[in-house]
Amino acid sequence: MDFYKVSVIVPVFNASKYISKTLDSIINQDFDSYEIIVVDDGSTDNSLEIIKETLEKTEIPHKIIHQENAGVSVARNVGIDESTGDYLVFIDADDHVTSKHLSTLYNGESDFSLILYVKEDGDRLIDMDTYTEDVISTYDFIRKELNMEITFNFFQLMYRASIIKDNDIRFTPGVVYGEDTEFAHKALSNGKEIVINNEVTYYYVQHSDSAIKSTEYRRFGVIEIFENLADFYNKNNKAELANLIITSRIPKAIFGNMNFFFHNGYDFDEVMAKMKELDLFTKLSRYQGDSKFKLKIRLFLLNPKMYYRTWMRLKNSI
Structure with missing residues:
Protein backbone atom coordinates (compact mmCIF):
# COMPACT_ATOMS: atom_id res chain seq x y z
CA MET A 1 0.00 0.00 0.00
CA ASP A 2 1.26 3.46 -0.87
CA PHE A 3 1.33 6.18 1.79
CA TYR A 4 1.20 9.92 1.28
CA LYS A 5 1.65 13.08 3.27
CA VAL A 6 -1.93 14.22 2.59
CA SER A 7 -5.22 12.67 1.51
CA VAL A 8 -7.71 15.06 -0.10
CA ILE A 9 -11.30 13.85 0.32
CA VAL A 10 -14.01 15.12 -2.04
CA PRO A 11 -17.65 14.00 -1.57
CA VAL A 12 -19.76 14.49 -4.70
CA PHE A 13 -23.48 14.51 -5.36
CA ASN A 14 -24.90 15.92 -8.60
CA ALA A 15 -22.10 18.47 -8.98
CA SER A 16 -21.60 18.25 -12.73
CA LYS A 17 -21.59 22.05 -13.08
CA TYR A 18 -18.66 22.48 -10.71
CA ILE A 19 -16.69 19.27 -10.17
CA SER A 20 -14.28 19.74 -13.11
CA LYS A 21 -13.09 23.12 -11.76
CA THR A 22 -12.84 21.69 -8.26
CA LEU A 23 -10.73 18.73 -9.31
CA ASP A 24 -8.52 20.85 -11.59
CA SER A 25 -7.72 23.09 -8.62
CA ILE A 26 -6.75 20.03 -6.55
CA ILE A 27 -4.65 18.51 -9.33
CA ASN A 28 -2.70 21.74 -9.86
CA GLN A 29 -1.09 21.88 -6.41
CA ASP A 30 2.54 22.93 -5.89
CA PHE A 31 2.87 20.03 -3.45
CA ASP A 32 4.12 16.47 -3.68
CA SER A 33 2.99 13.26 -2.01
CA TYR A 34 -0.77 13.56 -1.92
CA GLU A 35 -3.70 11.48 -3.08
CA ILE A 36 -7.18 12.47 -4.19
CA ILE A 37 -10.14 10.42 -2.98
CA VAL A 38 -13.43 11.22 -4.70
CA VAL A 39 -16.58 9.60 -3.34
CA ASP A 40 -19.54 9.86 -5.69
CA ASP A 41 -22.64 9.59 -3.50
CA GLY A 42 -25.05 8.17 -6.05
CA SER A 43 -25.13 11.13 -8.42
CA THR A 44 -27.92 11.01 -10.98
CA ASP A 45 -26.32 13.54 -13.34
CA ASN A 46 -23.05 12.98 -15.23
CA SER A 47 -20.78 13.87 -12.29
CA LEU A 48 -19.17 10.43 -12.26
CA GLU A 49 -18.28 10.62 -15.94
CA ILE A 50 -16.71 14.05 -15.49
CA ILE A 51 -14.74 12.81 -12.47
CA LYS A 52 -13.34 9.89 -14.45
CA GLU A 53 -12.50 12.05 -17.48
CA THR A 54 -10.77 14.65 -15.33
CA LEU A 55 -8.72 12.30 -13.17
CA GLU A 56 -7.62 9.96 -15.95
CA LYS A 57 -5.54 12.85 -17.34
CA THR A 58 -3.46 13.24 -14.19
CA GLU A 59 -0.60 11.30 -12.66
CA ILE A 60 -1.66 12.36 -9.16
CA PRO A 61 -2.60 9.17 -7.26
CA HIS A 62 -6.38 8.98 -6.94
CA LYS A 63 -9.30 6.76 -6.06
CA ILE A 64 -12.82 7.07 -7.42
CA ILE A 65 -15.47 5.43 -5.26
CA HIS A 66 -19.10 5.16 -6.33
CA GLN A 67 -21.76 4.32 -3.79
CA GLU A 68 -25.52 4.35 -3.49
CA ASN A 69 -26.79 7.68 -2.19
CA ALA A 70 -26.23 7.75 1.57
CA GLY A 71 -25.52 11.41 2.31
CA VAL A 72 -22.45 13.59 2.57
CA SER A 73 -21.47 12.31 6.03
CA VAL A 74 -21.27 8.71 4.85
CA ALA A 75 -19.36 9.80 1.73
CA ARG A 76 -16.77 11.65 3.81
CA ASN A 77 -16.48 8.68 6.19
CA VAL A 78 -15.80 6.36 3.26
CA GLY A 79 -13.08 8.78 2.15
CA ILE A 80 -11.52 8.69 5.62
CA ASP A 81 -11.55 4.88 5.67
CA GLU A 82 -9.93 4.71 2.23
CA SER A 83 -7.25 7.32 2.98
CA THR A 84 -3.58 6.54 3.57
CA GLY A 85 -2.26 10.07 4.11
CA ASP A 86 -0.66 11.32 7.31
CA TYR A 87 -3.06 14.27 7.15
CA LEU A 88 -6.60 14.74 5.88
CA VAL A 89 -8.08 17.66 3.95
CA PHE A 90 -11.73 18.02 2.93
CA ILE A 91 -12.86 19.95 -0.14
CA ASP A 92 -16.50 20.16 -1.21
CA ALA A 93 -17.41 19.35 -4.80
CA ASP A 94 -18.51 22.87 -5.74
CA ASP A 95 -15.63 24.75 -4.08
CA HIS A 96 -12.09 25.27 -5.31
CA VAL A 97 -8.64 26.02 -3.89
CA THR A 98 -5.51 27.88 -4.91
CA SER A 99 -2.41 26.01 -6.08
CA LYS A 100 -0.82 26.66 -2.66
CA HIS A 101 -3.62 25.17 -0.58
CA LEU A 102 -1.82 22.01 0.51
CA SER A 103 1.66 23.52 0.77
CA THR A 104 0.29 26.34 2.94
CA LEU A 105 -1.52 23.93 5.24
CA TYR A 106 1.15 21.23 5.52
CA ASN A 107 3.99 21.46 8.02
CA GLY A 108 4.28 17.80 9.03
CA GLU A 109 4.49 18.61 12.74
CA SER A 110 1.30 20.11 14.20
CA ASP A 111 -1.89 18.19 14.89
CA PHE A 112 -3.88 20.72 12.91
CA SER A 113 -3.25 23.66 10.62
CA LEU A 114 -5.69 26.27 9.38
CA ILE A 115 -5.94 28.70 6.46
CA LEU A 116 -8.39 31.45 5.53
CA TYR A 117 -11.24 31.23 3.08
CA VAL A 118 -13.50 33.60 1.21
CA LYS A 119 -17.08 33.20 0.10
CA GLU A 120 -17.47 33.45 -3.65
CA ASP A 121 -20.89 34.61 -4.85
CA GLY A 122 -20.74 35.11 -8.59
CA ASP A 123 -18.14 37.82 -9.18
CA ARG A 124 -18.27 38.94 -5.55
CA LEU A 125 -15.78 37.77 -2.93
CA ILE A 126 -16.67 38.09 0.74
CA ASP A 127 -13.76 38.10 3.21
CA MET A 128 -14.17 36.01 6.34
CA ASP A 129 -12.40 36.13 9.71
CA THR A 130 -8.67 36.53 10.18
CA TYR A 131 -6.85 35.39 13.32
CA THR A 132 -4.41 37.15 15.63
CA GLU A 133 -2.46 34.03 16.66
CA ASP A 134 0.07 32.05 14.65
CA VAL A 135 -0.25 29.09 16.99
CA ILE A 136 -3.06 28.38 19.45
CA SER A 137 -3.94 25.46 21.68
CA THR A 138 -6.96 23.49 20.52
CA TYR A 139 -8.62 24.09 23.91
CA ASP A 140 -8.32 27.87 23.61
CA PHE A 141 -9.48 27.73 20.00
CA ILE A 142 -12.58 25.74 20.94
CA ARG A 143 -13.30 28.03 23.89
CA LYS A 144 -13.09 31.12 21.68
CA GLU A 145 -15.36 29.53 19.08
CA LEU A 146 -17.96 28.62 21.69
CA ASN A 147 -17.89 32.23 22.91
CA MET A 148 -18.17 33.29 19.25
CA GLU A 149 -15.03 35.37 19.60
CA ILE A 150 -13.86 33.62 16.43
CA THR A 151 -15.55 31.60 13.71
CA PHE A 152 -14.23 28.83 11.50
CA ASN A 153 -15.40 26.20 9.04
CA PHE A 154 -14.26 22.59 9.17
CA PHE A 155 -12.79 22.73 5.65
CA GLN A 156 -10.25 25.36 6.74
CA LEU A 157 -8.38 22.68 8.67
CA MET A 158 -5.83 20.03 7.86
CA TYR A 159 -6.27 17.13 10.32
CA ARG A 160 -3.66 14.66 11.54
CA ALA A 161 -5.14 11.38 10.30
CA SER A 162 -4.09 9.34 13.34
CA ILE A 163 -6.18 11.61 15.60
CA ILE A 164 -9.24 10.94 13.47
CA LYS A 165 -8.70 7.21 13.05
CA ASP A 166 -7.33 6.28 16.48
CA ASN A 167 -10.23 8.05 18.21
CA ASP A 168 -12.83 6.76 15.73
CA ILE A 169 -14.01 10.26 14.89
CA ARG A 170 -16.48 10.27 12.01
CA PHE A 171 -19.23 12.43 10.55
CA THR A 172 -22.64 11.49 11.96
CA PRO A 173 -24.82 9.95 9.22
CA GLY A 174 -28.27 11.41 8.71
CA VAL A 175 -27.48 14.81 10.19
CA VAL A 176 -28.36 17.52 7.65
CA TYR A 177 -27.00 20.61 9.39
CA GLY A 178 -23.96 20.96 11.63
CA GLU A 179 -22.35 17.54 11.12
CA ASP A 180 -19.13 19.25 10.07
CA THR A 181 -19.07 21.37 13.24
CA GLU A 182 -19.46 18.27 15.40
CA PHE A 183 -16.67 16.48 13.53
CA ALA A 184 -14.25 19.41 13.81
CA HIS A 185 -14.89 19.93 17.54
CA LYS A 186 -14.37 16.28 18.37
CA ALA A 187 -11.21 16.15 16.30
CA LEU A 188 -9.78 19.34 17.81
CA SER A 189 -10.51 18.18 21.36
CA ASN A 190 -8.18 15.21 20.81
CA GLY A 191 -5.23 17.34 19.65
CA LYS A 192 -2.87 19.87 21.17
CA GLU A 193 -2.43 22.89 18.93
CA ILE A 194 -3.32 24.55 15.64
CA VAL A 195 -0.86 26.37 13.40
CA ILE A 196 -2.62 29.27 11.69
CA ASN A 197 -1.69 30.84 8.35
CA ASN A 198 -3.66 33.98 7.47
CA GLU A 199 -3.56 33.30 3.75
CA VAL A 200 -6.66 32.71 1.66
CA THR A 201 -6.39 29.41 -0.21
CA TYR A 202 -10.01 28.13 -0.15
CA TYR A 203 -12.97 29.51 -2.12
CA TYR A 204 -16.33 28.59 -0.65
CA VAL A 205 -18.82 28.98 -3.49
CA GLN A 206 -22.32 30.33 -2.85
CA HIS A 207 -24.96 29.66 -5.48
CA SER A 208 -27.47 32.42 -6.14
CA ASP A 209 -29.79 29.91 -7.84
CA SER A 210 -30.28 27.98 -4.61
CA ALA A 211 -33.45 28.94 -2.75
CA ILE A 212 -32.77 30.11 0.81
Whole structure:
Protein backbone atom coordinates (compact mmCIF):
# COMPACT_ATOMS: atom_id res chain seq x y z
CA MET A 1 0.00 0.00 0.00
CA ASP A 2 1.26 3.46 -0.87
CA PHE A 3 1.33 6.18 1.79
CA TYR A 4 1.20 9.92 1.28
CA LYS A 5 1.65 13.08 3.27
CA VAL A 6 -1.93 14.22 2.59
CA SER A 7 -5.22 12.67 1.51
CA VAL A 8 -7.71 15.06 -0.10
CA ILE A 9 -11.30 13.85 0.32
CA VAL A 10 -14.01 15.12 -2.04
CA PRO A 11 -17.65 14.00 -1.57
CA VAL A 12 -19.76 14.49 -4.70
CA PHE A 13 -23.48 14.51 -5.36
CA ASN A 14 -24.90 15.92 -8.60
CA ALA A 15 -22.10 18.47 -8.98
CA SER A 16 -21.60 18.25 -12.73
CA LYS A 17 -21.59 22.05 -13.08
CA TYR A 18 -18.66 22.48 -10.71
CA ILE A 19 -16.69 19.27 -10.17
CA SER A 20 -14.28 19.74 -13.11
CA LYS A 21 -13.09 23.12 -11.76
CA THR A 22 -12.84 21.69 -8.26
CA LEU A 23 -10.73 18.73 -9.31
CA ASP A 24 -8.52 20.85 -11.59
CA SER A 25 -7.72 23.09 -8.62
CA ILE A 26 -6.75 20.03 -6.55
CA ILE A 27 -4.65 18.51 -9.33
CA ASN A 28 -2.70 21.74 -9.86
CA GLN A 29 -1.09 21.88 -6.41
CA ASP A 30 2.54 22.93 -5.89
CA PHE A 31 2.87 20.03 -3.45
CA ASP A 32 4.12 16.47 -3.68
CA SER A 33 2.99 13.26 -2.01
CA TYR A 34 -0.77 13.56 -1.92
CA GLU A 35 -3.70 11.48 -3.08
CA ILE A 36 -7.18 12.47 -4.19
CA ILE A 37 -10.14 10.42 -2.98
CA VAL A 38 -13.43 11.22 -4.70
CA VAL A 39 -16.58 9.60 -3.34
CA ASP A 40 -19.54 9.86 -5.69
CA ASP A 41 -22.64 9.59 -3.50
CA GLY A 42 -25.05 8.17 -6.05
CA SER A 43 -25.13 11.13 -8.42
CA THR A 44 -27.92 11.01 -10.98
CA ASP A 45 -26.32 13.54 -13.34
CA ASN A 46 -23.05 12.98 -15.23
CA SER A 47 -20.78 13.87 -12.29
CA LEU A 48 -19.17 10.43 -12.26
CA GLU A 49 -18.28 10.62 -15.94
CA ILE A 50 -16.71 14.05 -15.49
CA ILE A 51 -14.74 12.81 -12.47
CA LYS A 52 -13.34 9.89 -14.45
CA GLU A 53 -12.50 12.05 -17.48
CA THR A 54 -10.77 14.65 -15.33
CA LEU A 55 -8.72 12.30 -13.17
CA GLU A 56 -7.62 9.96 -15.95
CA LYS A 57 -5.54 12.85 -17.34
CA THR A 58 -3.46 13.24 -14.19
CA GLU A 59 -0.60 11.30 -12.66
CA ILE A 60 -1.66 12.36 -9.16
CA PRO A 61 -2.60 9.17 -7.26
CA HIS A 62 -6.38 8.98 -6.94
CA LYS A 63 -9.30 6.76 -6.06
CA ILE A 64 -12.82 7.07 -7.42
CA ILE A 65 -15.47 5.43 -5.26
CA HIS A 66 -19.10 5.16 -6.33
CA GLN A 67 -21.76 4.32 -3.79
CA GLU A 68 -25.52 4.35 -3.49
CA ASN A 69 -26.79 7.68 -2.19
CA ALA A 70 -26.23 7.75 1.57
CA GLY A 71 -25.52 11.41 2.31
CA VAL A 72 -22.45 13.59 2.57
CA SER A 73 -21.47 12.31 6.03
CA VAL A 74 -21.27 8.71 4.85
CA ALA A 75 -19.36 9.80 1.73
CA ARG A 76 -16.77 11.65 3.81
CA ASN A 77 -16.48 8.68 6.19
CA VAL A 78 -15.80 6.36 3.26
CA GLY A 79 -13.08 8.78 2.15
CA ILE A 80 -11.52 8.69 5.62
CA ASP A 81 -11.55 4.88 5.67
CA GLU A 82 -9.93 4.71 2.23
CA SER A 83 -7.25 7.32 2.98
CA THR A 84 -3.58 6.54 3.57
CA GLY A 85 -2.26 10.07 4.11
CA ASP A 86 -0.66 11.32 7.31
CA TYR A 87 -3.06 14.27 7.15
CA LEU A 88 -6.60 14.74 5.88
CA VAL A 89 -8.08 17.66 3.95
CA PHE A 90 -11.73 18.02 2.93
CA ILE A 91 -12.86 19.95 -0.14
CA ASP A 92 -16.50 20.16 -1.21
CA ALA A 93 -17.41 19.35 -4.80
CA ASP A 94 -18.51 22.87 -5.74
CA ASP A 95 -15.63 24.75 -4.08
CA HIS A 96 -12.09 25.27 -5.31
CA VAL A 97 -8.64 26.02 -3.89
CA THR A 98 -5.51 27.88 -4.91
CA SER A 99 -2.41 26.01 -6.08
CA LYS A 100 -0.82 26.66 -2.66
CA HIS A 101 -3.62 25.17 -0.58
CA LEU A 102 -1.82 22.01 0.51
CA SER A 103 1.66 23.52 0.77
CA THR A 104 0.29 26.34 2.94
CA LEU A 105 -1.52 23.93 5.24
CA TYR A 106 1.15 21.23 5.52
CA ASN A 107 3.99 21.46 8.02
CA GLY A 108 4.28 17.80 9.03
CA GLU A 109 4.49 18.61 12.74
CA SER A 110 1.30 20.11 14.20
CA ASP A 111 -1.89 18.19 14.89
CA PHE A 112 -3.88 20.72 12.91
CA SER A 113 -3.25 23.66 10.62
CA LEU A 114 -5.69 26.27 9.38
CA ILE A 115 -5.94 28.70 6.46
CA LEU A 116 -8.39 31.45 5.53
CA TYR A 117 -11.24 31.23 3.08
CA VAL A 118 -13.50 33.60 1.21
CA LYS A 119 -17.08 33.20 0.10
CA GLU A 120 -17.47 33.45 -3.65
CA ASP A 121 -20.89 34.61 -4.85
CA GLY A 122 -20.74 35.11 -8.59
CA ASP A 123 -18.14 37.82 -9.18
CA ARG A 124 -18.27 38.94 -5.55
CA LEU A 125 -15.78 37.77 -2.93
CA ILE A 126 -16.67 38.09 0.74
CA ASP A 127 -13.76 38.10 3.21
CA MET A 128 -14.17 36.01 6.34
CA ASP A 129 -12.40 36.13 9.71
CA THR A 130 -8.67 36.53 10.18
CA TYR A 131 -6.85 35.39 13.32
CA THR A 132 -4.41 37.15 15.63
CA GLU A 133 -2.46 34.03 16.66
CA ASP A 134 0.07 32.05 14.65
CA VAL A 135 -0.25 29.09 16.99
CA ILE A 136 -3.06 28.38 19.45
CA SER A 137 -3.94 25.46 21.68
CA THR A 138 -6.96 23.49 20.52
CA TYR A 139 -8.62 24.09 23.91
CA ASP A 140 -8.32 27.87 23.61
CA PHE A 141 -9.48 27.73 20.00
CA ILE A 142 -12.58 25.74 20.94
CA ARG A 143 -13.30 28.03 23.89
CA LYS A 144 -13.09 31.12 21.68
CA GLU A 145 -15.36 29.53 19.08
CA LEU A 146 -17.96 28.62 21.69
CA ASN A 147 -17.89 32.23 22.91
CA MET A 148 -18.17 33.29 19.25
CA GLU A 149 -15.03 35.37 19.60
CA ILE A 150 -13.86 33.62 16.43
CA THR A 151 -15.55 31.60 13.71
CA PHE A 152 -14.23 28.83 11.50
CA ASN A 153 -15.40 26.20 9.04
CA PHE A 154 -14.26 22.59 9.17
CA PHE A 155 -12.79 22.73 5.65
CA GLN A 156 -10.25 25.36 6.74
CA LEU A 157 -8.38 22.68 8.67
CA MET A 158 -5.83 20.03 7.86
CA TYR A 159 -6.27 17.13 10.32
CA ARG A 160 -3.66 14.66 11.54
CA ALA A 161 -5.14 11.38 10.30
CA SER A 162 -4.09 9.34 13.34
CA ILE A 163 -6.18 11.61 15.60
CA ILE A 164 -9.24 10.94 13.47
CA LYS A 165 -8.70 7.21 13.05
CA ASP A 166 -7.33 6.28 16.48
CA ASN A 167 -10.23 8.05 18.21
CA ASP A 168 -12.83 6.76 15.73
CA ILE A 169 -14.01 10.26 14.89
CA ARG A 170 -16.48 10.27 12.01
CA PHE A 171 -19.23 12.43 10.55
CA THR A 172 -22.64 11.49 11.96
CA PRO A 173 -24.82 9.95 9.22
CA GLY A 174 -28.27 11.41 8.71
CA VAL A 175 -27.48 14.81 10.19
CA VAL A 176 -28.36 17.52 7.65
CA TYR A 177 -27.00 20.61 9.39
CA GLY A 178 -23.96 20.96 11.63
CA GLU A 179 -22.35 17.54 11.12
CA ASP A 180 -19.13 19.25 10.07
CA THR A 181 -19.07 21.37 13.24
CA GLU A 182 -19.46 18.27 15.40
CA PHE A 183 -16.67 16.48 13.53
CA ALA A 184 -14.25 19.41 13.81
CA HIS A 185 -14.89 19.93 17.54
CA LYS A 186 -14.37 16.28 18.37
CA ALA A 187 -11.21 16.15 16.30
CA LEU A 188 -9.78 19.34 17.81
CA SER A 189 -10.51 18.18 21.36
CA ASN A 190 -8.18 15.21 20.81
CA GLY A 191 -5.23 17.34 19.65
CA LYS A 192 -2.87 19.87 21.17
CA GLU A 193 -2.43 22.89 18.93
CA ILE A 194 -3.32 24.55 15.64
CA VAL A 195 -0.86 26.37 13.40
CA ILE A 196 -2.62 29.27 11.69
CA ASN A 197 -1.69 30.84 8.35
CA ASN A 198 -3.66 33.98 7.47
CA GLU A 199 -3.56 33.30 3.75
CA VAL A 200 -6.66 32.71 1.66
CA THR A 201 -6.39 29.41 -0.21
CA TYR A 202 -10.01 28.13 -0.15
CA TYR A 203 -12.97 29.51 -2.12
CA TYR A 204 -16.33 28.59 -0.65
CA VAL A 205 -18.82 28.98 -3.49
CA GLN A 206 -22.32 30.33 -2.85
CA HIS A 207 -24.96 29.66 -5.48
CA SER A 208 -27.47 32.42 -6.14
CA ASP A 209 -29.79 29.91 -7.84
CA SER A 210 -30.28 27.98 -4.61
CA ALA A 211 -33.45 28.94 -2.75
CA ILE A 212 -32.77 30.11 0.81
CA LYS A 213 -36.02 28.63 2.00
CA SER A 214 -34.94 25.18 0.88
CA THR A 215 -33.19 24.98 4.24
CA GLU A 216 -36.59 25.06 5.92
CA TYR A 217 -35.96 24.75 9.65
CA ARG A 218 -33.01 22.39 9.51
CA ARG A 219 -30.78 25.24 10.71
CA PHE A 220 -32.22 24.65 14.17
CA GLY A 221 -30.75 21.14 13.96
CA VAL A 222 -27.41 22.58 15.02
CA ILE A 223 -28.85 22.91 18.54
CA GLU A 224 -28.97 19.12 18.90
CA ILE A 225 -25.42 18.93 17.55
CA PHE A 226 -24.20 21.31 20.26
CA GLU A 227 -26.13 19.41 22.94
CA ASN A 228 -24.38 16.24 21.83
CA LEU A 229 -21.06 18.08 21.99
CA ALA A 230 -21.85 19.25 25.53
CA ASP A 231 -22.38 15.61 26.53
CA PHE A 232 -19.13 14.70 24.75
CA TYR A 233 -17.15 17.37 26.62
CA ASN A 234 -18.66 16.40 29.97
CA LYS A 235 -17.71 12.77 29.41
CA ASN A 236 -14.17 13.88 28.54
CA ASN A 237 -13.72 15.99 31.69
CA LYS A 238 -14.07 19.33 29.92
CA ALA A 239 -16.92 20.77 31.95
CA GLU A 240 -16.00 24.38 31.13
CA LEU A 241 -16.53 23.75 27.42
CA ALA A 242 -19.80 21.91 28.07
CA ASN A 243 -21.04 24.81 30.17
CA LEU A 244 -20.07 27.33 27.46
CA ILE A 245 -22.19 25.40 24.98
CA ILE A 246 -25.28 25.46 27.20
CA THR A 247 -24.95 29.05 28.44
CA SER A 248 -23.50 30.76 25.37
CA ARG A 249 -23.19 28.86 22.10
CA ILE A 250 -26.67 27.33 22.03
CA PRO A 251 -28.55 30.53 22.94
CA LYS A 252 -26.56 32.48 20.35
CA ALA A 253 -27.25 29.83 17.72
CA ILE A 254 -30.98 29.92 18.49
CA PHE A 255 -31.16 33.70 18.36
CA GLY A 256 -29.04 33.98 15.24
CA ASN A 257 -31.04 31.38 13.32
CA MET A 258 -34.35 32.85 14.47
CA ASN A 259 -33.31 36.24 13.10
CA PHE A 260 -32.15 34.53 9.90
CA PHE A 261 -35.68 33.21 9.40
CA PHE A 262 -37.20 36.62 10.13
CA HIS A 263 -34.81 38.30 7.71
CA ASN A 264 -35.72 35.85 4.96
CA GLY A 265 -39.48 36.26 5.27
CA TYR A 266 -40.49 33.23 7.29
CA ASP A 267 -43.87 33.49 8.99
CA PHE A 268 -43.57 34.67 12.60
CA ASP A 269 -46.16 32.25 14.01
CA GLU A 270 -44.55 29.36 12.15
CA VAL A 271 -41.10 30.20 13.55
CA MET A 272 -42.51 30.52 17.07
CA ALA A 273 -44.33 27.18 16.76
CA LYS A 274 -41.12 25.48 15.65
CA MET A 275 -39.17 27.02 18.52
CA LYS A 276 -41.83 25.87 20.99
CA GLU A 277 -41.79 22.37 19.51
CA LEU A 278 -37.99 22.19 20.02
CA ASP A 279 -38.14 23.79 23.51
CA LEU A 280 -35.87 26.58 22.29
CA PHE A 281 -37.38 29.26 24.54
CA THR A 282 -36.11 27.39 27.61
CA LYS A 283 -32.69 26.87 26.06
CA LEU A 284 -32.52 30.51 25.02
CA SER A 285 -33.23 31.65 28.59
CA ARG A 286 -30.05 29.90 29.85
CA TYR A 287 -27.78 32.51 28.28
CA GLN A 288 -25.05 33.93 30.52
CA GLY A 289 -22.65 36.49 29.21
CA ASP A 290 -22.64 39.87 27.49
CA SER A 291 -25.22 42.11 29.16
CA LYS A 292 -26.33 43.75 25.89
CA PHE A 293 -27.07 40.42 24.25
CA LYS A 294 -28.71 39.18 27.43
CA LEU A 295 -31.04 42.21 27.31
CA LYS A 296 -32.03 41.35 23.71
CA ILE A 297 -32.95 37.85 24.79
CA ARG A 298 -34.90 39.11 27.79
CA LEU A 299 -36.88 41.56 25.65
CA PHE A 300 -37.68 38.83 23.17
CA LEU A 301 -38.80 36.35 25.82
CA LEU A 302 -41.02 38.99 27.48
CA ASN A 303 -42.88 39.75 24.26
CA PRO A 304 -41.80 37.84 21.14
CA LYS A 305 -44.32 39.56 18.87
CA MET A 306 -43.25 43.05 19.90
CA TYR A 307 -39.60 42.11 19.45
CA TYR A 308 -40.38 40.78 15.98
CA ARG A 309 -42.21 43.94 14.93
CA THR A 310 -39.39 46.11 16.23
CA TRP A 311 -36.77 43.92 14.58
CA MET A 312 -38.55 44.07 11.23
CA ARG A 313 -38.70 47.84 11.49
CA LEU A 314 -35.09 48.32 12.53
CA LYS A 315 -33.63 45.08 11.15
CA ASN A 316 -30.17 44.31 12.57
CA SER A 317 -29.88 47.43 14.69
CA ILE A 318 -31.41 45.75 17.76
